[in-house]
Amino acid sequence: MQPVKVPPAPPTPGSDLAKRLFGTWWRRQSPSRQDRYATLGPLVSVLLFLAAIISAFWYLRNEELEREQESVKRDTEIAQQQVRLRLIESQEQLIRMARDIATRAIKPDGFVQPAAGFARERPEITHLMWVDADLRRQASYSSANMHMQVESSPEELDRSLPMPHREGVPERTFEATQQLRYPTYSIPYLNGFGHWVFQLQVPLIDNNRFAGTLIAEYSVEALVRYFIPADVSNRHVVTVIDSQDKVLSSTVMLMPGQIARPASIVHDVPLAPAGNGLKLRVQGYRTSIGLISNTLFWMVAALSTLTVWMLLGTWRHMRRRLQMQNTLVSETNFRRAMENSMLTGMRAMDMEGRITYVNPAFCAMTGFNEQDLIGHLPPFPHWPPDRYDENNRLLQQELQGRSPAGGIEVKAMRKDGSLFDARMYVSPLIDPKGVQTGWMTSMTNITEAKRVRDQLSASHERFTTVLEGLDAAVSVLSVQQGELLFANRSYRLWFGAEARGHAALAGGESAPALLGDFGDSVDSFGGLPTQELTEAGSDPREVYVESLQKWFDVRARYLQWTDGRLAQMLIATDITSRRNAETQAQQQAEKAQVTSRLVTMGEMASSVAHELNQPLTAITNYCNGMVSRVKADAIEKPDLITALEKTAKQAERAAQIIRRIRAFVKRSEPRREPSLAANIVEESVDLAGIELRRRNVALHIYVAQRLPVLMVDPILIEQVLLNLLKNAAEAIDSAGLPLPRRNIELRVIPRHTPDEGGVIEFTVTDSGPGLKEEVIGRLYEAFFSTKVEGLGIGLSLCRSIIESHRGRIRAENLYNGATVVGCRFSFTLPVETAKSTGLETALT
Known part of the structure; x- marks a missing residue:
């Protein structure tokens, strides 16, 4: 039986498109960039593999840590619940016992039996005490001695029993219970036996009257020992701390001088329902192996580092091999970039005048491309048709090496037929062997420069016309030489063409014109930066020119002249009319001042007359008295002298009043x-x-x-x-x-x-x-x-x-x-x- 050939599966349209796109992108990259990508690919793969391994280890470690934290939190809540239920149950029974005491169902001599029954089932209770509203102990029971303590010794119950005129934890808790009339927990404290305890004081209410408290004293250590589940204390360290994080009791006891190892997982919950700052703290320790201690992790890291080192060595070897190639390419690109970025058009010709090279600037300047220019003999395409003879003459002058060093100015034609002004500089083209192979011509478009130059000439002419038409005198004087560089029509009309007029207008300043008299031996501006002088102005001042009998408002500043020399410019405006008006106004003001003083004294005339009448009347009385006594021969010489002195004093007073009034109304400048x-x-x-x-x-x-x-x-x-x-x-x-x-x-x-x-x-x-x-x-x-x-x-x-x-x-x-x-x-x-x-x- 012949095997059945399975035809290959046709490629999917998506994979075919991706291959085409990747192939197109790869072919567009340069060979050096393709080598770089081929080297960096394995390196990136190894780094990604190492990152994946580290991420996996990190994830597993965090997951295990979260499980440990959840276990600590769960055990903390279990321990809190056990202690809370125990405290609530004890509180309810104490409330019922307090109710029986308030209703007198339990009397002081019968307090021991219910107290012993209550404390027998609760090993955390150390004392039960009954005190009245005046802090007198009615009955007490101590589970430590296991016998009735109706008349217990003060030494044992001193710190637990609230006492009058003492500030302690039992006393503050008693006051809080009396005010709130609600069961109150105290903050932890050391009892007479040196153990950490806290109290629960239940109020005794008799017909809405506070009759005392029933005090139950809890041992913190007994709560931890008897009511923390064994499985919780076996797994974790359980401690009871106060509000200041001080350890009151713990399931683990340290040796003297031993310091507890800090726990990696800690969870705190309040020791409800006490509400007295006690907290239950459960501490857990990590049992998992850390990322740094994992052998598998270090093996993977070592293999990845070795692979990365080998790839880096290969990449360094390829870089050394491509260094020469990149240097050559960079040099070529740099030279071409310089030629292409130049704004000056460059044209190279051989010894016969044939164009062999043009740069992009030359093409952009004329509008012709390289194919239109390279290989052409005169006449060139950028020559205007009506200037063939002139341009041919200039070309022959170039080929003979007789072009001026300052260049020649010609008219050039663009491809669209428009003309522009250009300046051309010609130099021999020498090859590396020192042999001249042609001529290099640089061409610059000077159309805009000529336009600006023409505009500057026209602007200078307009500026000169404006200055000549001013009524103010404008003059510019060279600081070092004392030479008058510019003077307008008004200055020449008043001072002629002499620099002395500028010095006269400079007034109080050290006149720069006088520097010319001393030559180069004196330079008061030596060492000063020109920019600081030209930027600094001066306040306007008024100068009087004796020869013209005129006042001028002068403004001065330093500037840099067209040839670079430091110069001083003055603008002087004739203000003679204004000064005369100001002088007249000042005189009128002075007259008004005197008039005002006369009016004031006129208004005060009656008062002045009354003031003068007093010394004049006294003088008359003194004189008449002396005459009468002299005629009667009834005055002694000392009395006569005294009367005359008083008369002179009154006369001086009258003279002083008149003198001050005359000085006040006297007209003066x-x-x-x-x-x-x-x-x-x-x-x-x-x-x-x-x-x-x-x-x-x-x-x-x-x-x-x-x-x-x-x-x-x-x-x-x-x-x-x-x-x-x-x-x-x-x-x-x-x-x-x-x-x-x-x-x-x-x-x-x-x-x-x-x-x-x-x-x-x-x-x-x-x-x-x-x-x-x-x-x-x-x-x-x-x-x-x-x-x-x-x-x-x-x-x-x-x-x-x-x-x-x-x-x-x-x-x-x-x-x-x-x-x-x-x-x-x-x-x-x-x-x-x-x-x-x-x-x-x-x-x-």
Whole structure:
């Protein structure tokens, strides 16, 4: 019988498609990449095999560990349940016994029998005690001695029995039971025998009255010994710990000095229903072999490491074999990449002028490809038809080696017929043997460069036209040489073409133009970086040119000239008209200040007359008295001298008042000088005191000690203070306030603010009716006044004076809740701390 041939199964469409895709991808890879994949394939397979073995071992180990943890948890719950049921059962029987005691079914002399019956079946009970509400022991029973303990010795029950005036665990548990009237467990403590115990105190309730407690003392060690299942204690270590994790009892006792080995599995549960911080801890130890101790694992790891080492050796050998090939390919690719990435068109010709090579940049520049150019003889396709003769002449010049070193500028034609400007450089083409084989030409498209150059020329022309049309003088001077590099029409009109005009406009600066007089021997800018000078500007300043009788606003900065030299540019604007207007405005302001002082003194005329009347009346009285006594020959020489001294003192007082008023109203030029705030306040208060006394207003003054010196015009600041004090007195007088509220406070203190820095603040606070909100907004407007006969220039002038001293003035109402209780005017004056110490010493 002939064997039956089974035809092969047809390939599935999915496997056929995968093979085709893999074959296509494999053929696309380079030979070196195919060798790398062929080497890395076995290496990856071995690494995956080792990872699978490690994962299997890890999974089995974790599964066994989880089983051990579950066993520990289950045994813990079993032990907890046994102890819990025992405690609940004992608690219920104790509650019934306490009920019998409360109903007097059990009396002190009959307590022993039920207590002994209860403790006989419960070896964990060490003591049973009955105490009344006053902590007097009625009866007790101790299972340790197994006999009645009605009159037990204090030594045995001292720590277990609650005592009056003692702070211990039994006493705190007794108080908690008395308050809650519910069975209460105590925290563990050491009893009189040195054993860890805890108490359960059951309240005795007699007709809703607390009559004492029934105390049962449990031994922690007995609970562990008798009620932990044997199979649990055989498998694991069971311990009872308190809230501080202190071991109270354990199924395993250590030898003295022996340290317990840390358990790998630990599970804690509360020792319910005690609720006193006791916890049941079960500790388990792993019995499985770890991953590191598994011999099979290390055998697999050693075999895998050996395989990986052999594969790495093979791969290193293949890398050394392919190193030369890769170096050659890299060198070729690098040279070709350089040629292809160049933006300059390269063209090579043989000695006859035939094109032998063009790079991609040349093709992109002309639009022709390599087939259109290589092998061509003149005329070339990129020559414009109307320039054949000129380009042929230039080609012959190239072939003869007479091309200029700076290149030649030609017109070239693209394939689409458009023209562009190009610059060509020609050099001999030398082979490795030193023989010239042709000519190498590099070509650059300069169409955009020419366009930019033409635009720059046009822009420079427009810029020059704008500068020439400016009304301001613009000049640029070389710093080192002192040469005038540029000057516009306005500068030439005022100063001509001389550099001295630039030096005159430089004003307070060290004029750079003067550097030219010293040649190269002096260079004040040596060592300074040019970039720092050109980036740094200068503040505008005003310069007066004597020869032109003009004021100029000059702005200067350093810049780098077109040839790289450091230069200084000045822009000077004629501000003569503005300065004349400012001078006129200043003169008007000075007249307004004098007028304001005269108006103030006019308003105070009656008060001044009253103030002068007192010393003049005293002088008259003294003189008449002396005349009468002299005629009567009834005066002695000492009395006459005393009367004359008093008369002179009153005359001096009147002269001083007149002198201060004349100094205040005298017209003088504003003059700043070192002044002390205390002196300014003293002069102002002397003048304002006349008005204050007339209006019956009290003034309280506080001037801080050791204030810095102010650089101010004292007369103007006195005018501001006098105006504010007079306004405050008028506001208080017009409000008709009672005498206790007719007060003004003047304070002078130093302050420091982020926006103003160090200043001295003058504050005038009154208790008048305050200012309306709409008035505060217009308070400093000229000719605006809240007085019927006011001119409206006082506060406006005060603001001008303070701001001219670089200070600030402000006004605000004072409130008590929603009620206005006064007004406060304050102004600040800046201080110069650098000069204060010496000036203050000189003034003092």
